[in-house]
Amino acid sequence: MVPKTPPAAPPRVPHDLLASTQFLLKRVGMAAKERALAEYEQAGFSPYHHAVLAFLSEDSPDTQGEIADALGYDRGQLVGLLDELEEKGLVERRRDPDDRRRHIVRVTGAGTKALGRLRGIAAALDDEFLVPLDGDERETLHGLLARLAEHHDPRCTLQPPAASP
């Protein structure tokens, strides 16, 4: 069989699209997401579990509503995540005595330990994903992304304006 295009010209994304930063953001963000899902899954977790544990380790104890709001998750979705974390003994749910509708969630010792492993996974993912960039470039990228994230989602602000009363 004689192919019509001898070196079989590799299919390319049109540079019209490659010229668009938001197109690249979508593409690269998607690739990062897929890569992360696969890596967390090998450890029996998802990035969502990591997010919940990380949040609780900084602001624990908290109610489910606060966790969902902070991370931008649906409350129904969070229920399942907490079920899984609780089943592994990484978090605890208790009724709030002051408002018995609420559940107080808190990380356990095992949860803190698991968080350490998840941090390792995240660091390894960063390292692998950013391999074409040197140290300075990674910092630059991170800074620019942080500013975009903060602009499009106030919850991603690092230092909330310390309101002094």
Added chain:
Amino acid sequence: MVPKTPPAAPPRVPHDLLASTQFLLKRVGMAAKERALAEYEQAGFSPYHHAVLAFLSEDSPDTQGEIADALGYDRGQLVGLLDELEEKGLVERRRDPDDRRRHIVRVTGAGTKALGRLRGIAAALDDEFLVPLDGDERETLHGLLARLAEHHDPRCTLQPPAASP
């Protein structure tokens, strides 16, 4: 009712996560995607339509398989996209006389005109999404993302190594 946290501390994403570049990439990429979907939809299109038209305007005519491979779309998914574009008279499908299994797809004049509008939407999206960054920063970000995209997906390479026979 007296709230326990008087200024109602705003829910924040843990900085553990904000310190991870791939986390930011996922978040910002998602935000870009949602924003883009909404904007294209107002014009009666999706970013996928734009991608197909952009590819055809650079490499037309092509077969459906080539389009799908270049853009990374599933072939079944592409059928629907082409149906919609064809219905609007923006592309044409014809059987390839040399291989009657294949469909030759090509942009119409109306398709080229529509592509112009879609380019405008993409440019406006870029401008709006990157508003916290100045010109130099946007260029820097674009360059870094382009290198990541190219590394994780060879189809995103701008200049394919010109194979001289």
Added chain:
DNA sequence: TATTGTTATACTCTATAACTATA
């Protein structure tokens, strides 16, 4: 009546796998 957590439902997207017509 409004809210918290929960459960159930529906809807979207995607991935898989038949199916046809050609080769």
Added chain:
DNA sequence: TATAGTTATAGAGTATAACAATA
């Protein structure tokens, strides 16, 4: 038999809305 396009099916993921307990 294998491939291009098409269609149909199933699965994951997400969003919506009903629900019970409490305020």
